[in-house]
Each structure stands twice: as structure tokens, then as C-alpha cells.
Amino acid sequence: xxxxxxxxxxxxxxxxxxxxxxxxxxxxxxxxxxxxxxxxxxxxxxxxxxxxxxxxxxxxxxxxxxxxxxxxxxxxxxxxxxxxxxxxxxxxxxxxxxxxxxxxxxxxxxxxxxxxxxxxxxxxxxxxxxxxxxxxxxxxxxxxxxxxxxxxxxxxxxxxxxxxxxxxxxxxxxxxxxxxxxxxxxxxxxxxxxxxxxxxxxxxxxxxxxxxxxxxxxxxxxxxxxxxxxxxxxxxxxxxxxxxxxxxxxxxxxxxxxxxxxxxxxxxxxxxxxxxxxxxxxxxxxxxxxxxxxxxxxxxxxxxxxxxxxxxxxxxxxxxxxxxxxxxxxxxxxxxxxxxxxxxxxxxxxxxxxxxxxxxxxxxxxxxxxxxxxxxxxxxxxxxxxxxxxxxxxxxxxxxxxxxxxxxxxxxxxxxxxxxxxxxxxxxxxxxxxxxxxxxxxxxxxxxxxxxxxxxxxx
Amino acid sequence: xxxxxxxxxxxxxxxxxxxxxxxxxxxxxxxxxxxxxxxxxxxxxxxxxxxxxxxxxxxxxxxxxxxxxxxxxxxxxxxxxxxxxxxxxxxxxxxxxxxxxxxxxxxxxxxxxxxxxxxxxxxxxxxxxxxxxxxxxxxxxxxxxxxxxxxxxxxxxxxxxxxxxxxxxxxxxxxxxxxxxxxxxxxxxxxxxxxxxxxxxxxxxxxxxxxxxxxxxxxxxxxxxxxxxxxxxxxxxxxxxxxxxxxxxxxxxxxxxxxxxxxxxxxxxxxxxxxxxxxxxxxxxxxxxxxxxxxxxxxxxxxxxxxxxxxxxxxxxxxxxxxxxxxxxxxxxxxxxxxxxxxxxxxxxxxxxxxxxxxxxxxxxxxxxxxxxxxxxxxxxxxxxxxxxxxxxxxxxxxxxxxxxxxxxxxxxxxxxxxxxxxxxxxxxxxxxxxxxxxxxxxxxxxxxxxxxxxxxxx
Numbered sequence: 001x002x003x004x005x006x007x008x009x010x011x012x013x014x015x016x017x018x019x020x021x022x023x024x025x026x027x028x029x030x031x032x033x034x035x036x037x038x039x040x041x042x043x044x045x046x047x048x049x050x051x052x053x054x055x056x057x058x059x060x061x062x063x064x065x066x067x068x069x070x071x072x073x074x075x076x077x078x079x080x081x082x083x084x085x086x087x088x089x090x091x092x093x094x095x096x097x098x099x100x101x102x103x104x105x106x107x108x109x110x111x112x113x114x115x116x117x118x119x120x121x122x123x124x125x126x127x128x129x130x131x132x133x134x135x136x137x138x139x140x141x142x143x144x145x146x147x148x149x150x151x152x153x154x155x156x157x158x159x160x161x162x163x164x165x166x167x168x169x170x171x172x173x174x175x176x177x178x179x180x181x182x183x184x185x186x187x188x189x190x191x192x193x194x195x196x197x198x199x200x201x202x203x204x205x206x207x208x209x210x211x212x213x214x215x216x217x218x219x220x221x222x223x224x225x226x227x228x229x230x231x232x233x234x235x236x237x238x239x240x241x242x243x244x245x246x247x248x249x250x251x252x253x254x255x256x257x258x259x260x261x262x263x264x265x266x267x268x269x270x271x272x273x274x275x276x277x278x279x280x281x282x283x284x285x286x287x288x289x290x291x292x293x294x295x296x297x298x299x300x301x302x303x304x305x306x307x308x309x310x311x312x313x314x315x316x317x318x319x320x321x322x323x324x325x326x327x328x329x330x331x332x333x334x335x336x337x338x339x340x341x342x343x344x345x346x347x348x349x350x351x352x353x354x355x356x357x358x359x360x361x362x363x364x365x366x367x368x369x370x371x372x373x374x375x376x377x378x379x380x381x382x383x384x385x386x387x388x389x390x391x392x393x394x395x396x397x398x399x400x401x402x403x404x405x406x407x408x409x410x411x412x413x414x415x416x417x418x419x420x421x422x423x424x425x426x427x428x429x430x431x432x433x434x435x436x437x438x439x440x441x442x443x444x445x446x447x448x449x450x451x452x453x454x455x456x457x458x459x
Numbered sequence: 460x461x462x463x464x465x466x467x468x469x470x471x472x473x474x475x476x477x478x479x480x481x482x483x484x485x486x487x488x489x490x491x492x493x494x495x496x497x498x499x500x501x502x503x504x505x506x507x508x509x510x511x512x513x514x515x516x517x518x519x520x521x522x523x524x525x526x527x528x529x530x531x532x533x534x535x536x537x538x539x540x541x542x543x544x545x546x547x548x549x550x551x552x553x554x555x556x557x558x559x560x561x562x563x564x565x566x567x568x569x570x571x572x573x574x575x576x577x578x579x580x581x582x583x584x585x586x587x588x589x590x591x592x593x594x595x596x597x598x599x600x601x602x603x604x605x606x607x608x609x610x611x612x613x614x615x616x617x618x619x620x621x622x623x624x625x626x627x628x629x630x631x632x633x634x635x636x637x638x639x640x641x642x643x644x645x646x647x648x649x650x651x652x653x654x655x656x657x658x659x660x661x662x663x664x665x666x667x668x669x670x671x672x673x674x675x676x677x678x679x680x681x682x683x684x685x686x687x688x689x690x691x692x693x694x695x696x697x698x699x700x701x702x703x704x705x706x707x708x709x710x711x712x713x714x715x716x717x718x719x720x721x722x723x724x725x726x727x728x729x730x731x732x733x734x735x736x737x738x739x740x741x742x743x744x745x746x747x748x749x750x751x752x753x754x755x756x757x758x759x760x761x762x763x764x765x766x767x768x769x770x771x772x773x774x775x776x777x778x779x780x781x782x783x784x785x786x787x788x789x790x791x792x793x794x795x796x797x798x799x800x801x802x803x804x805x806x807x808x809x810x811x812x813x814x815x816x817x818x819x820x821x822x823x824x825x826x827x828x829x830x831x832x833x834x835x836x837x838x839x840x841x842x843x844x845x846x847x848x849x850x851x852x853x854x855x856x857x858x859x860x861x862x863x864x865x866x867x868x869x870x871x872x873x874x875x876x877x878x879x880x881x882x883x884x885x886x887x888x889x890x891x892x893x894x895x896x897x898x899x900x901x902x903x904x905x906x907x908x909x910x911x912x913x914x915x916x917x918x
Contacts, residue, residue, distance in 0.1 A: 029661050029681060031680045031681055152646045155647060156647050161643065166625060166642070166643050166684075183642045183643040183645075184620065184625050185620060187614055187615065188614060188615050188618065188620050188624065202487070202488050220705060220706065220709075221490045223622070225625075225684035225685075225700070226684075241682075241684070242684055243678065243679065243683070243684065243701065245705075246678065246708065247679065249708070249709070250800070253712040253716070254796055257712070257715060257719060257792060260719050261788050261789050261796075263792060269797060270797040271802050271803060275814065275818070278814075279821050279822065285785075286786060286826060290785075290829060290830075293777065293778050293781045293782070294778060294830075296777035301774055307766075311766050311770075314776070315759040315763065315766075317773070317777060318752065318776060319752050319755050319756050322752045323745070323748075325781075325784075326745055326748050326749075326894075329720050330720050330741050333716060333719065333722060334717065334720065334725075335729070338730065341709070341728070343728040343729055343730050348730075351730075355737075362738050363738065363745055366742055367745060367749050370750070371753075374753055374756075384757075405745075439777055439781060
């Protein structure tokens, strides 16, 4: 049965097939059920979800988008909501409560039992971009004096069969983290061996206050799928699985991409973002850029005498400033991404600067040459008449492009580094600064070079 | 000891401390050794690497960047290179050979034993962005008739203690994939139970020909850390771990970000890319954009009479076209990212179009109003004299901005969808098309509205 048929069945209120999917038939993963329900109108989805057994509801819940989770929690019966929210795994629970605002959050917090409520409260006290917000507080621990057989027995009795039990943590009697053991070692070694003898003495871990970006980095460095998370005293408080980090990494990249495109990072996917909130996110940046760019009108105003004497100069204004802008955004993109991936740091500024000045000169020379040829060609093919001094005009364009592309490249590469130096997010703030700076100074460079070369002829 | 001291020691040829790190002392992860060696000049790194025991060399090798791996393989003694390349895990080996070109690749392929050589050959036959390129071909399998105790015994005897043994695959006698079992179930269930009884009947898997982007998607959907990979006949050929997919996801995002910034995706990190290759990647796009933007000079040429009559019109050209460009790149960014994350597909074009027309009108109205106020204010505060018809000029700017922002938003959102429809990569090709289209048509919109409103006054 394909999604379309399922959709039809759900909308028609014929949930029996869906129920078979989600319950009797073990072959359907909760994510499939969530996908089916997310594909139909919310009313139908809610009705269908309501008809599922509570245990399936718990399993499916985390696979819904956060807005849909909220709608469900607020419309389903209180007793069911209480059950679902208390049974969620701790990371999914925190993700859900993190997405709620003020009153909504405190209303739904009331449904949690004391333990869960305290735990959520604790976690929400950590900054939003900290690792603490992603951890799972259910994990399996042992002490190192046991044999493998004893440890297995202990785990069998005390731990549920959950994802987080793939790696077992060895702690001392104060709860401090000593080492981690992948569960496979329990199977691949003789049961009579001591746990202490199969430890590798190396255990990468994260701190609760590390940022999500730090975590992404560490997972990559150590090629791990799960990492333990401790407090400053090295007491084990939770574990972080790589799938949660992947989501975080994707969100970070999405924000970075949206910032590059001059949009404030969206909190929800494009299709789920309301029209009003979309406009707000976009208008802010467009206005900032617009107000910055108004300086170009001011700059052009200073050269109005030149323009009225040589209108031909105005024709190349868009070409000139877009070249500066493009080379600036190229450089900014390369540097910002390299810094985000920690390939570059602030202290490399001198390396970057030398390299980008040279790049800028080279690229400017290439574009300048094309611009020069363009004017010569159009003039000689009689496609446009740039007047008797067209050669000097072509020279003006040539040198202006070298200057502007070099300047664009240099600003584009240095502004992100300077912003980072002042602890500002380069991805968020570089675009408007680079664009405004390069456009305004580009005009000044262009008209200054024009005045110098064309003085006494057309100026 | 910090990195700086280590670096000093390595350069001075005092490897003993490093040796202790990489060998005697179990507390150092290979990634740490790789980091130390990557931080010193290549000569010193090679010498230090040479002095490591071969088994440590094998462990450290995959943590180097691909260019450094190549240098090592080509400069180290043939016998050591042979050992290292044959001992690498299959995914690291394929990653290494994938990065080599023609002759280099065939020269180094000679060092592999027959089995490994055939395996690498097979994999290199799959497309570069396919899952096949990332799989690990060492994995642990059992059949379902065994008890857990028997299966554990079998695994203990036949499988090495490697990452890929975290999940065991149940196959039938033809090698077809039946199910997967996390190793933890072997510990958490009684040894006398049958394997068949602990299967959950659900096993997400990938095909060899799936793209890396498909894999990223599937890992996210099913919250898995490892997925089996089969051929079209469902025969298990390898496993894919999430850390390799994270790297792939990051590369995909980096390429997307670089494309947005108008740079061809770099093959290596910024700092590792040679100056020449960096210029090549950047020049291509700058030239494409430049040649496209030359149309603005042509467009402006058509309006030279208007400009010479009303120089004041030229002053707002940069502001007007940058607003179109900014709104276009906002819209393109949102749509391209939403398509990359599969939140949107081509068939949603009508939803997007309606939404973006409305967004464009709203945003244009906001910017238009600011522009209008700007002119009125400057005129009345005597900051600039726009002449007696400044009110009509302000109106021209107001309507032009509405038209241009709307047009920019619409083009920015539709071009990626159209490109995708024609199977072109929206991230790669949208930027130049949107920029050129919006700038050129923006000028036409502006001067046409100006002609309409200002006819008989200053035009």
C-alpha cells in the first residue's frame, strides 16, 4: 500500500489498516507511522493518532515535527498526554519542552512526575546551544571489579533494551566516569574475564556546557556514535548519541546557509513557518541591507557632477559594484565555512590576508581584462558608441575592476575574522557588512580612478 | 604537554615522547597522534610517522587528511605501505583510493593483495556519490536458528573486536539480509533463547546505488548509527556507519554553502587548496557572473538618454538593483535549502509561487516606504537637492522597489525549482541566473516606471 492510499484511508476515518501497521504487524517502524500521519491534514492525523494504542503513541510521538507534537500534547486527553510525556526518552522529552514558550511550557510541565519535571528543569537551565539540551539521561553503568559474566547479569537485570545500552560506562563509587565499553566486548570476550582487563584506558567525553558545534567536532574526530557527558567534576550525567548531533549539525548548517542568503535562521522548516514570521525574518535583514545600501545613493550623490558630464560612466556602475560584491561574498563564504569547520582560526589572519590580496589581484586582473575587451569590442563592432575617449574609458574599467575585486576579496575575507575576534557570529553578520562596505567603497574607487584617468578629456 | 611543546619535540627529532603517546601509553587515541603530526611541517611529520611501530601507523593513517595520506603512501618504504594499505579497514581504504587519480591510483593498487584489490576495484565502479563508496565490507553475520549462546560463541571465534561488530546481521543461506540485532541484545537476553525470538522483524537498509544524500536522510529518519547495505537482490554486501555519513553530509553542506557564495565546491579544505586551484574555482564563477552582469551595461545603454536628462535617476541604481538581488538571494536560499532537506519538492511550486508573490509584495512595500521616506527626508532636511519634482522621484523609487523586490523574490524562488525540474543542481546554478536576471530586469523595471511617472517633468 502506498502513501496515497494510506492517506485516503486515514482521511476517510478507516484507521484499521493503519492500526495493523502500527501495532500487530511488527514490520512498521514508528517513523513510518509518523510519516503517514504527517502527510494528512492535522484534524485527520489527530483522530488517527488518538485511535492508536498508547504504547504506539509513545513510540511514534518523537518522530513528529515539534509543532505537531505541541498540537498533539494540547489536544489529546490529559491522561494520555501525561502518559506519553512521562514515557518519552529523556532527550526527546527535553527537545519537546525546549520548543515550548513560557506558559505553554509550564502548563505541560505540570503533567510530568517529580523526577522527570526536575530533570527537565535542570536541563532547561543550560544554554540552548549546549550539549546538555541533547543528552539522554538513561544510561547503563557498571564498576570495574566485576567479571564480564557478572556485569552481563547485572545489566540483564537492571537495564532496558534501549539504544543507549550499546555502550556501557564504567564509573567509580562517586559516579565519576572511568571508561566506556562497547557492549560487543561483553560478547566477544570470555565471561570469566574481569571488566578491568577489557578497558582500553581511553574515553573521549563531553561536558554539559560544551556547544553543539563542539560535539559535532568531537564525534567526527573520534569516529564515535555515542559519547558520555559529564559535569565539571567528571561525574557522568548523560550520554549523547550521534543522531541527535547530526540533527544539530544540520540545523547549524541550515542556519549558516540561511544567514549567507541574508535571512535570519528559521526556527522551523520553510513550509511550517507562518507567513508572518517568514516576513519578519526576511524583512529585518532586507531593511538592514537596504539602509546600508542607501549609502550608495549618498556616495553617488558626491559624483553627480561627474555623471552628468560623462553619463557613460553610469552605465558601468551595476557591473562594477556587482563584481566587487561577488568577489566579496566568495571570499566571505570560503573563510566563514573554513572557520566553522575549524580549518582556520583567528590567528591565521595573516596567512589569509596575503593569500586573498594575491587572489584578489589575480581575479581582478582577469575580470578587468574581460571588461577592457568588452568595451573595445563593442566600440569597434559599432554596438555602442562610448565616445572618442573610449580607450581611456576601457582603461578606467580595467583598473577599477582590479581595485574593486581586490578590495572586495580583502574585505570579504577579513570581516568574518574581525567579527569572530569580537565574539560575533561571522555567518550572521558578515553579509550586510561586506555588501555595504564593498558597494559604497567600490563606487568611490571607481569614480576616483575615473577622475584620475579621464580628467581633461570627458571629465 | 600541549600541542606546541609536542610540535617542538617532533621538529627537533625527539620522537620518544610521541612514541610513548602512540604506543606504550594507551591513553592516546590515534586521532591525537594524527593531529600532532598534521600540525608540523610535512618533512618532520613524515620522519616522526616513520619512527612509529607499523601497527600504530595503521591506526593513525585514516585520521590524516587525504593529501597527507597520499604523501605518506608515496614516500614510505614499499613494504610498510603494503602493510598499511592492506590492513586499513575497507571503508578507509576505498576513501583513500577514491581520492587518487589515474596513474597514482593504479601504482598504489599494485600494493594490495588480490582480495583487497578486487574489492577496491568493485567499489570504484560505483558512482562517486553512491553509498557503495562509503561502506565497510567487514561485518558480522549469523543465522537465525542458533541460540544466543551459540551465536555469541560463533562471533567470539570468528570476528574481530571492531566498530562494525556493534550490530550483527541475520542472513539466510543465500546471504540475503533478514534482520539486524544490536549486540546489546546478546547480553540483555538469556543465552538459551533462540536468535529468531529476539528479532524485531524490522530492518532498514540501503542499496549500493543509493546516493549519499539518500543515506543521510535514512539515518535521520530511523535514528540509526549503522545501516546494512545490499545489492538489488537484497544480498548483504557491507555496512555503513553514521560517522562516514556525517562526513558526507558535511561535505554536501559545504559544497552547497560554497555554491551559494558563488564558488565551485572545493575538493579540499581552504587551507589545503593550492593557490592556483583556488583561483580556478573562483574565476570560473566570477567570469560567468561578470559576463552575465555585462548585460546590465547593455540595459543601461538603452536608457542613456533618460540618465543624461535626469542624472538623479542614476544615483539610485545601486540601491535599486541590490534590493532586487538581496530579495532574490533570500528566496533562492530558503527554497534551495528546503529542497535539499526534502521539505519541499517540485510539485509544491504553486504553493511556493503564491507565497513568494505575496512575500515579495509585502517586502517591496516595506522597502519602498523606507526609500520614499529617505528621499522626502533628505530633501526637506536639505541634505541633497533632488530638484523640484522630488515627490515624483520618491514615488518612482517606491513603485520600483515594490516591482523589483517582488520580481526578485519570485525569480529567486522559481529558478531553483525550474532547474531541479530539468535535473540540474539548484545549489550550483541558481546564484548566477538569479543575480543576472534580477539585475538586468530590475534596471528595465526601474527605468520603465521612471519614464511613466516622470514623463513631461524631468524626462
